[in-house]
Amino acid sequence: MTLLDERIWSLFKRHWRITLTYWSALFSFGLCIAFLGPTVLDLRCQTQSTLQQITWVFFSQQFFLLVGSSLGGLFKKTLPCSLFALFYCTLIISFVFAIIPLCNHVLLLSVAMAIAGLAMGVIDTLACLQLVKVYQKDSAMFLQALHFFSGLGALVSPLVADPFLAEDSCVLGANWTTNSSSSSDLQHLRSSMAGLGATIDNISHYPLHTEGVVVTRVSYAFWIMALINLPVPAAVLALMYHERLLPYSGNSPRLIDRDSLSSPIPPEDNVHGNLFACCNFSKLRDRPSSFFILHALGGAILFITDGIIGSYAGFVYTYAVSPPLLMSHKTAGCLDSTFWASITIGRLAFIYLSYRYKAPRLLTFSLVGVILVQCLLLIFYTSCVFLFIGTCVLGLCISSVFPSVLAFTEDMLVYKGCATTVLVTSASAGEMVLQLLVGLVINSQGSYTFLLCCTISSFIAFSLFLLLLFVRHIHRNCITDLSQSTDMKEKPGTGAS
Numbered sequence: 001m002t003l004l005d006e007r008i009w010s011l012f013k014r015h016w017r018i019t020l021t022y023w024s025a026l027f028s029f030g031l032c033i034a035f036l037g038p039t040v041l042d043l044r045c046q047t048q049s050t051l052q053q054i055t056w057v058f059f060s061q062q063f064f065l066l067v068g069s070s071l072g073g074l075f076k077k078t079l080p081c082s083l084f085a086l087f088y089c090t091l092i093i094s095f096v097f098a099i100i101p102l103c104n105h106v107l108l109l110s111v112a113m114a115i116a117g118l119a120m121g122v123i124d125t126l127a128c129l130q131l132v133k134v135y136q137k138d139s140a141m142f143l144q145a146l147h148f149f150s151g152l153g154a155l156v157s158p159l160v161a162d163p164f165l166a167e168d169s170c171v172l173g174a175n176w177t178t179n180s181s182s183s184s185d186l187q188h189l190r191s192s193m194a195g196l197g198a199t200i201d202n203i204s205h206y207p208l209h210t211e212g213v214v215v216t217r218v219s220y221a222f223w224i225m226a227l228i229n230l231p232v233p234a235a236v237l238a239l240m241y242h243e244r245l246l247p248y249s250g251n252s253p254r255l256i257d258r259d260s261l262s263s264p265i266p267p268e269d270n271v272h273g274n275l276f277a278c279c280n281f282s283k284l285r286d287r288p289s290s291f292f293i294l295h296a297l298g299g300a301i302l303f304i305t306d307g308i309i310g311s312y313a314g315f316v317y318t319y320a321v322s323p324p325l326l327m328s329h330k331t332a333g334c335l336d337s338t339f340w341a342s343i344t345i346g347r348l349a350f351i352y353l354s355y356r357y358k359a360p361r362l363l364t365f366s367l368v369g370v371i372l373v374q375c376l377l378l379i380f381y382t383s384c385v386f387l388f389i390g391t392c393v394l395g396l397c398i399s400s401v402f403p404s405v406l407a408f409t410e411d412m413l414v415y416k417g418c419a420t421t422v423l424v425t426s427a428s429a430g431e432m433v434l435q436l437l438v439g440l441v442i443n444s445q446g447s448y449t450f451l452l453c454c455t456i457s458s459f460i461a462f463s464l465f466l467l468l469l470f471v472r473h474i475h476r477n478c479i480t481d482l483s484q485s486t487d488m489k490e491k492p493g494t495g496a497s
Contacts, residue, residue, distance in 0.1 A: 008138055008141075008355070011135065011138060012142075015134050015135075017239050017242060018079075018130070018134065018239060019131065019134070019142060020235070021083075021086070021235050021236055021239045022086075022126075022127040022130055022131055022146065023127075023145060023146055023149045024149065024231070024232045024235050025086055025089075025090055025123050025126075025127050025232060025236070026123065026124070026127055026146050026147065026149045026150040026153070027149045027150070027152060027153040027232065028090050028093050028120075028123065028153065028229050028232045029120050029123050029124055029127075029150050029153060030149065030150040030151060030152060030153025030154035030155075030156075030157070031093070031153035031154070031156060031157045031225060031228065031229055032093050032096075032097075032116055032119075032120055032153075032157075032229075033061075033065075033120060033150075033153075033154060033157075034153070034154035034155075034157040034158055034340070035157040035158070035160075035161055035221075035222075035225065036057065036058060036061060036113070037158075037336075038157075038158045038161045038162065038165060039161050039165065039218050039221065039222075040054055040057070040058075041165075042164075042165055042216045042218035043057070043100075043109060043218070045216050046101070046103070046104065046109075046216055046218065046219075047103065047104060047105055047106040047108075047109055048104075049105075049106040053106045054106060056106065056110055057106065057109055057110050057113050060110040060111075060113045060114045060117065061113040061114070061116065061117040061120075062117065062428075062431070062432040063114075063117065063432065064113075064114040064115075064116075064117030064118045064121065065117040065118075065120050065121045065124075065428050065432075066121065066425065066428040066429055066432060067117075067118060067121060068117060068118040068119065068120060068121020068122045068123075068124070068125070069121035069122075069124055069125050069421075069424045069425045069427075069428040070121070070125075070421070070425045071121070071122065071125075072085075072121055072122040072123070072124065072125025072126045072129070072421070072424070073125055073126075073129060073418075073420070073421040075122065075126055076126060076129045076130060076133070079130075079243065080240075080243070080245050082126055082129075082130055083236060083239060083240050083243070083245065084240070084245075085122060085126060086123065086126060086127075086236050087233050087236040087237060087240065088119075089119035089120075089122050089123050089126075090119075090123065090229065090232045090233040090236060091233040092115060092116065092119040093116055093119055093120070093229055093232075094226045094227075094229045094230050094232075094233065095226075096112050096113075096115060096116040096119075097222045097223070097225045097226035097229065098222070098223060098226040099112060100112055100219075100222045101218070101219030101222055101223070121428060124424055124428070125420065125421060125424045125425070127146055128143065128146070128406060128420050128423075128424055129420045129421070131143055131146060132406070132407070132410050132415065132420055133415075136410075136411075136415055137411060139407050139410070140354040140355075140359055140403060140404060140407035140408075141351050141352070141354040141355045143354075143403035143406055143407055144347055144350045144351045144354050144400060144403045144404075145347075145351050146403070147347050147399075147402060147403050148344060148347035148348050148351065151340060151343050151344030151347055151399075152344055154340055154344070155337075155340060155341060155344055156228070157225065158337070160221055160224055160225055160228070161218070161221040161225075163221075164217045164218050164219075164220050164221040165218065165221075288475065288478040288479070290471050290474050290475035290478055291413065291475065293471050294409060294412055294413060294419075294468065294471055294472065294475060295409070295413075295418065295419060295422050297464055297467055297468040297471060298405055298406075298408075298409035298419060298422070298423050298426075298468065299422045299423055299425070299426030300426070300464050301401070301405055301461050301464050301465055301468065302401070302402055302405055302406075302423050302426050302427040302430060303426045303427065303429060303430030303433075303434070304430060304434065304457050304458075304460055304461040304464070305367075305370075305398060305401045305402065305405075305427075305430070305461050306402065306426075306427040306428070306430045306431045306434075307430035307431055307433065307434025307435060307438075307457065308370070308398065308434070308454050308457050308458065308461075309343070309398060309431065310430070310431035310432070310434065310435040311434055311435045311438040311439075311450075311453065311454060311457075312339060312391075312394065312454060313336055313339055313340065314435050314438075314439070315438060315439065315442060315447075315450050316332075316335045316336060316339065316387075316391065316450075317332050317333060317335055317336060318442065318447055318450070319447045319448075319450045319451065320332035320335055320384075320387060322446075322447035322448075323447075324381065324382050325381075325382065325384055325387065327384055331384075334388075335387070335388065335391055338388060338391050338392060338395070339391050339392075339394070339395045340395070341395070342391065342392045342393075342394070342395025342396050342399070343395040343396075343398070343399040344399075345395075345396065345399075346395055346396040346397070346398075346399030346400060347399045347400065347403075349396070350362065350399065350400035350403070350404075353400070354400070354403070354404065354407075359404045359405075359407055359408035359411070360408065360469065362400055362404050363400075363401065363404050363405065363408065363465060364465075365397075366397050366398065366399075366400050366401050366404070367397075367401070367458070367461060367462040367465055368462065369393070369396075369397030370394060370397045370398050370401075370458045370461075370462075371455070371458045371459060371462055373390050373393045373394045373397060374394070374451065374454055374455040374458050375455060376390060377390040377394075377451050377455075378451050378452070378455060381448075381451065402423075402427060405423065406419070406420060406423050406424075409423060409468075412472050412475065434457065437453075438450065438453045438454075441453055
């Protein structure tokens with residue numbers, strides 16, 4: 001038995017260049033999204049800012065990531081347009097990595113992160129849109145691979161940064177010898193500030209100077225990441241050369257010509273674009289209500305599940321070092337890396353599973369698994385060992401939800417809606433908003449509410465998925481009735497002629 005049937009393999013061979021290019025672009029996305037947490041204290045030293053001021057850098061990146069996700073569909077109208085946008089966005093990420101060491105004020109750093117967030121949002125939406133357009137009903141496994149590369153980038157970034165992080169206070173004040181933060185204190189601060197809405201009050205007693213001599217080597221980490229990312233815009237440029245989109249390009253056959261002849265979706269039916277272009281009432285006037293409900297439910301599921309990912313990654317450390325677990329800072333610091341490694345491994349495994357099984361079955365397995373793990377974490381809330389086991393299993397279960405929901409929703413809408421744009425934007429919004437809300441609840445009620453918030457969110461996500469399956473059944477009946485009524489209206493006209 002072969003791993004892939006001949007049809008899918010021939011489809012991949014036909015589009016392997018553009019597929020690998022978009023996969024590498026999501027590696028840039030992951031590289032950029034994961035570096036801020038480990039380096040935040042060194043960046044605080046570099047900008048000589050307070051903890052309260054440096055947290056605005058997190059918000060700047062997340063907010064403009066959301067904006068970029070909603071606008072990314074503007075660039076997908078043609079392959080040349082999408083490739084030019086992809087080239088500039090991946091190049092911008094390398095440029096931002098290179099100039100971050102030159103940002104000596106927190107405002108300049110926030111602007112740099114806003115630019116990077118905008119580029120990341122465009123990359124995320126554009127890559128999903130183009131792979132769905134190319135592979136359509138077979139897009140699930142390619143979307144899983146796409147997000148595997150995102151997770152891979154998120155794993156590489158902290159590994160590159162770690163050797164260059166300051167082990168002691170990186171701003172030496174006049175009395176630094178007697179009142180400086182230890183290495184364990186700084187590691188605790190880095191992990192505590194991983195999530196949006198992280199409490200500043202509980203960590204404000206650590207002495208962190210804002211005036212003095214800056215002694216940090218984190219600049220080298222950013223320059224190395226800029227170099228690691230450079231092959232990605234180079235790959236996009238090579239694809240543009242192959243497609244004869246650049247001056248002095250060769251005479252190779254173009255994907256554009258083939259796609260324009262073989263695309264099964266009429267241009268008037270393909271209303272993908274930016275989030276606001278989806279509100280084109282002339283194209284949406286005759287759609288049944290179930291058409292809009294499917295968009296809303298798919299977006300709501302990803303709003304919650306991506307919010308769970310962001311919240312768990314951001315606050316599992318805070319939960320682990322608080323009563324009743326009281327883990328050591330070093331041990332608890334491994335939880336976040338364990339979670340992201342599990343997500344990456346899960347996405348790799350689901351590449352093949354999404355080929356073997358339909359999206360509804362995979363989503364049922366994933367969402368039920370997430371609920372069971374969260375409930376077990378609540379039951380064994382005093383066990384440090386089970387927290388690690390639960391973190392691994394949770395990462396494996398939740399890893400496939402985004403690609404599966406995206407492929408499933410697009411398939412239900414026959415690739416005629418704005419599902420990709422709506423879903424990617426909803427996921428970005430959930431990762432920012434739900435993480436912020438969970439952080440506020442933890443600050444006001446205590447760290448024990450962390451697992452409770454995630455568990456309640458998991459039940460809501462599964463309930464929305466069941467509702468999605470019910471609405472899909474209604475939508476199929478609506479489409480069947482509409483097509484039958486259209487045929488009946490056309491038959492008398494045909495007879496008269």
